[in-house]
Amino acid sequence: MKKASLYGTGALLFLALTGCAQQSKSDAAAQLNDQSVMALNWFQQSGEYQALTYQAFTTATYAFDKAQSLTGKPKAVIVDLDETMIDNSAYSAWQVKANKPFEDKSWSRWTHAEQANAVPGAVSFAQYVDSHGGIMFYVSNRDQKDYAATLANLQRLGFPNVNAKTLRLSTTTSNKQARFDAIKNEGYNVVLYVGDNLNDFGAATYHKSNAERRNFVNSNHSLFGTQFIVLPNPLYGDWESGLAPGYNKLTPEQKLKVRADALKAWDGK
Ligand SMILES: [Mg+2]
Structure with missing residues (x-):
């Protein structure tokens, strides 16, 4: 009886502890x-966010015009999609409201809903390039299974010349360098890259720490605003996984600690 009771107490304690965990x-x-x-x-409410995206695309237009033309090689602009040309913040807001982590399944449902909006200034910029002798390449790490929905969403928003040649989604790797090289090898004069993630500008920062990513930016600072145009994205990005090695595999508790430990704080004295 006592043994059973002890067992019962132990089981309750176990349940309570696992419940707590x-x-x-x-x-x-x-x-x-x-x-x-x-x-x-x-991102969704401030005028400052919109001002920054307009600023980015105005700079991109100047840079496109200023870029050297090469005989026989059409000027090409390579743009990322998510949080560069289109706004998926409603998906991120859904994650908060529904308390869900990022998951491929729900992301695919979002892309198939085709509800992404254009980032302010993005459509006008793409139309400018298209009507001034340039060609837009939309290079994204969206999945191939979301290709048709992505194409339809972009066309509905008014992005020009979106087709099987210009829309290039992820195939075997999220490293975009091979797709960038392919566009160059097809005879295009790539004059500008537009993105919200350093990986949208080449392989140099792929899977690198934030210290290495900052070094890349410092060493190449003159390219920003001339060949690389950055859109602001505080919602997600490789800057987050760059906070710690193996960040994406950490538990939520570990991620919270990494984020808190990364703060550079005044000592308050
Ligand atoms: Mg992006």
Whole structure:
């Protein structure tokens, strides 16, 4: 009887502890999502975000015009899609509201809904390039299974010349360098890259730490605004996984700690 009772107490304790662990796990996951709220407020509500995207595309237009023409090689502009030309912040906001992590399945449902909006200034820029002797290449790491929906979404928003030649999604790797090289090898004079992630400008920062990514930017600072045009994205990006080695495989609790530990704070004295 006593043994059974002890067993019962132990089982209850076990249940209580695992219950606590699960609770804390879901708390940590919810906390991770909640940390996106201010970034989403800024992205979706601030005039400053819009001002920055217009600024980026105005700079891109100047840079396109200024870039050297090469005889027999049409000028090409390579742009990323997500959070560069199109706005998926409603998906990120859904993650917060529904307390869901990023998952391929829900992302694919979002892309198939074709509800992404254009980033302010993006369509006008693409139309400018298209009507001034240039060709747009839309190089994204969206999945091939989302190709038709992505194409339809872009066409509906008014992006020009979106077709099987110019829309290039991820095939075997998220490293875009091979796709960039292929466009050059097809005879195009690539004059400009536009993106929200350093990986949109080449392989130099692929899977690198933030220290290495910052070094790349510092060493190549004169290319920004002339050959590389950056759109602001505080919602997600390789800057997040660059916070710690193996970041994407960490538990929500570990990610929270990495984020907190990365803060450079005043000592308050
Ligand atoms: Mg992007």
